[in-house]
Amino acid sequence: MPRSVSASAARAGFAETVNRAIYAGERVIVRRHGKDVAAVIPIEDLQLLEAIEDRMDIDAARKAMKEKGSVAWLKVRARLKL
Numbered sequence: 001m002p003r004s005v006s007a008s009a010a011r012a013g014f015a016e017t018v019n020r021a022i023y024a025g026e027r028v029i030v031r032r033h034g035k036d037v038a039a040v041i042p043i044e045d046l047q048l049l050e051a052i053e054d055r056m057d058i059d060a061a062r063k064a065m066k067e068k069g070s071v072a073w074l075k076v077r078a079r080l081k082l
């Protein structure tokens with residue numbers, strides 16, 4: 001479970017918060033006025049999230065390309081003389 005800190009505590013102990021993510025692999029939730037507003041996470045976690053998002057985008061694009069009425073990029077490019 002991620003550790004939560006207030007925004008002021010995260011600001012005051014920024015180096016410690018970042019080091020927890022880097023060296024301990026911890027996820028730190030930053031809270032402001034009792035609400036979760038941000039997170040400090042290890043870069044590997046961010047890379048994994050981005051890879052998942054990329055995969056979802058690719059899947060959505062493939063699905064859209066199969067829809068009736070879609071036009072191949074090469075045809076669009078030729079039509080617009082790009």
